[in-house]
Amino acid sequence: MAVGAVIRGAAARLSALMKTTAARLSALYLLLFGVCAIGLVVYMTSVSVRILVTQTQETINEESMSLVRAYERGGLPFLVRVVEQRARQPGANLYLIADPNGRILSGNVESLEPGVLETVGWTSRPFFYKRYGERGPLQPPAEDGGPPAPGAQPPHAAMALVLRLPNQLIMLVGRDLGEPERFRSVVQRALILALGTMGLGAFLIWYFVGRTALRRIDSVSEASRRIMGGDLTGRLPVTGASDEFDRLSENLNTMLARIAVLNEGLKQVSDNIAHDLKTPLTRLRSRAETTLSRARGESDYRAALEATIAESDQLIRTFNAILMISRLEAGYSAEQTETLDLTQVVADVVELYEPLAEESGVALETRIDGNLVVDGNRELLAQALSNVVDNAIKYCAGHAETPLVRVTATRAGGDVRIEISDNGPGIAPEDRGRATERFVRLEQSRSQPGSGLGLSLAKAVMGFHQGSLSLGDAAPGLKVIMTVPVRRGGA
């Protein structure tokens, strides 16, 4: 039973291995190599055998010609002498002279397959023969008729030319086919050996490569299952071998890290939304409730409804800003931008805010250079600028002796640099980093109206344009520095 389980387990593992790409590739290669090798070997043996046979035929031809000449010169006795002489040489060809009835008169062949001498010319197929002094059967047994007799030599096959001499005697000159046969069998053995080695090699490669790959993939999918299970801090294993698997794991890990960051951002946004939208929503609801229970007349209702509308407008504004920031942070797309001159945009925004500044008793000072061409979205840039200018006016009005907002737009290296500074209370250096984060409203600004998203939105707009927004010290007051890259290749 235990053995059965082990076998079943091994079979399951094998079937898993078989499904791997490495196994399929190995099998395919093996098949391809096998077919090619067989084709090559078959072609080569057939060509070589043909060449050997042709050579054999030429040799026989020459022999028989010289024997015929000997017969013509000296008659039968001379021929027999020549034949006997040649037949005695080691490794000699086959020589045979027989009477018209096939009885052997001379030569080195003791017996041969019947019927060979009956047709004149080349034997149509290899035949078996026996030389003098050889033991054993003439032909190999047709069926497996037991072991050959002890001391028996294997039968030989040969090809021969049969001639009829003028006195009706039959002469046969032949040659043993052992050499081509040996060659063929050597090639066959080599082929089988090579194919076997190849098959074994393919199996071993497939087994080890496939199994290693399988193990790595298993560990990766195990890790991803854990991550899918909710553990976003999990990472895929990196072995340090710097191979494809490591590169894949490293890339996936980078992706996971990015996802974790985004996820964290999302969580923070939802926390912030909960914080910044829940408060006004609660206020909205309790106002409606109070009005329902306490309102005395139409004017009470009217006032409450107007406050409700104002509050919901503010909520919508906050909500739109959150959406806009998320969209901007999602990335830049060339479709949403055009080539524009920031000079005009900055001038427009300054012009838009001039009356407001004047009414608030704030002096507005500007220095705008010409030809500040960038690739950008006019609406977004104008909105970002107006957010910052709005803030600047708001924070220095009433905070400074002679409130002043200074707007400068210049070209600095590869950037257009826009600085908006006020001489209001400013932001302490340690708070500057936080001030552009979403929803952060520093304590001192809590009394001011606004969603607290103005600077964050402006920063997101600058980020969208591959620019930046940073806060500095205008001594006294706050300086907001915005940069947008100058249009590439443009003036």
Next chain:
Amino acid sequence: MDIMAVQEPEIAYKAGMKILVIEDDREAADYLQKALAEAGHTAHVAADGDTGFTLADEGDYDVLVVDRMLPRRDGLSLIAGLRARGSETPVLILSALGEVDDRVTGLRAGGDDYLTKPYAFSELLARVEVLKRRSGGKDVETMYRAGDLELDRLSHTVRRAGRDIPLQPREFKLLEYLMRHAGRVVTRTMLLENVWDYHFDPQTNVIDVHVSRLRGKIEKGFDKPLLHTIRGAGYMLRAD
């Protein structure tokens, strides 16, 4: 003559417009229908793109209010379809999408104005009424009059009761827009869009300051107020 020029939009307002609202949110559509009726207009509602297209194609509407995302046929393809059939009925697109260039896409598809949800009804009403006016083809006028106030678009001069009132270029554009839509409410966003050509939510009270400056110039020394603030909505230039 002066009185006629002022009276005309008033009459048009009272006569009411025939408006088709194509919106799949039933509650929103019902609310719009009621509110438009209260403002003196007749509104029909279609709940999906196909019905909306058929109604808009057959009916003789003054203005279409089209939600961008509709079942069966989306708003933009509906508008493009109508435009392809030669319809010139002004269209206001409503959208809950918030992409940076949605507005541009909407206007390119053949819309005349674009409003993002959630919107204030006063904003929608003001825009719908201005749309009808815009399609009336009255933009070719060279002289606008409201009471004793005259604006000459060719010579860029403004006079009230025969007295020249010097205005900055932007103030002139602002007054021009208000006078073109005399008797109708224009919102702050509409002013920022049409006078400054920027489409974002004007924060705080930038626009109000511009309007009150203009008001100072055209009303100072005169008895009758012309430029009225409409609470919760915007402004209206009217001589009554």
